[in-house]
Amino acid sequence: MPRSHRAGYRLTGDDTAATMLRRDWERLLGRAAPGAASSDFLQRDIAYHQQVGQHGGLSAATRGRLAALACADPAAAQKPTNATPRIKPGSTLLREWHGRTYTVLVLEAGFEMAGKHFSSLTEIAFHITGTNWSGPRFFGLLRRRATVQPRCVSGNIISA
Template identity: 45%
Template sequence: MTKISDVADLAAMGRSDLVTLWQQLFDQPAPAMLSQPFLRRFIAFEMQSRCHGGLPRQVKATLEKGSERKPGPTCPALKPGGRLLREWNGVTHIVDVTEDGFTWNSRSFRSLSAIARKITGAHWSGPRFFGSPARGLNEPAP
């Protein structure tokens, strides 16, 4: 059994020792893709939490309340027939919402992000690039 007395001891531990310690602390295997620095930080937090009593009750209550809320949609539901307008570098770009995705410059796309990337030359979130629902994303095309 790996026994350490101080969080500082974690710095000298290799991956196999960290994985063994994780198993001992959490009674389950460590996730395979975690880096050694992340394993050290996570284990250090757990050790300190157990030694000093963990998070204050009020913080735990706040976290529990937050977990009860359902997350809102991250992308507005766009309906076929809708039209998105965006001006970029002095050019107005018009995107039509179709059953299969989107049409821009007479070409079909499956995502708004692909269109935003073509327009800007950089990776953008398509919904963010074209605006929010408050700006009329769901208005039908005239």
Template identity: 40%
Template sequence: MMEGLRETLASLTAMDIEGLRAVWRERLGEPPPVRSTDILRRSLAEALQIEAGGQSVALDKRLSRAASQHRTGKKPRLRTSTFQPGSTLIREWQGVRHEVEVRPDGYVWQGQKHASLSKVARLITGVRWNGPRFFGL
């Protein structure tokens, strides 16, 4: 059954809008809800996968909770840093141990003060990083 589904999903990429509409009507028994070829292709692929494997009730509940957090009138909660001035952040990068001291006015790495943790992560790695993510916060 999964092999047949894989083949069907692969065949959707080559279909034009009329072919997609025909598959939608045949498999789902109703007219397609959208006119966009790309959106119809994605919606059809999702519908066929749900048809084959069922829908996850737990996932639906998690998605509903997440969506309710972003409805009009509700402000999203921002995560705040869990480290305080005086803390030392430690990260090993390419075999080198890096220590960053957290201060009220910034971060100190290798004796130099920096305004952001992302700047320190960029200096360590040579590429843009989200500082808290780089240090595992």
């Protein structure tokens, strides 16, 4: 009767769990598994890559932050990844939506549109569209970020 391994592999004959894990790792990643890799590492890495395949990987912002941390670049590691620009009170924002122009006044504490007070741009974007929007994105305050470039410190290059 075949033995079972905790990863769910059915072991028969000369096959070992490690051999099967190495085969799966090579099939999934297209290269041989590292020689010193433990079965536990291979199992976790296979699971991670399967999740990436089904649900997507890390965002560009997260990859960039991890690269900065790995390079020990304190300035880059502390920089917010998605900082909303600060708008000075008294500024006016204009947005055209379905043929109508909306004017928003920036206040010390919140925003005003058509004589009504709002606590956030997101609240205003919802009021205008009826759907959930990022307020700063709706009003054009956030630009689409460029692809995160590899960062390096002291010659150590980490691809993001």
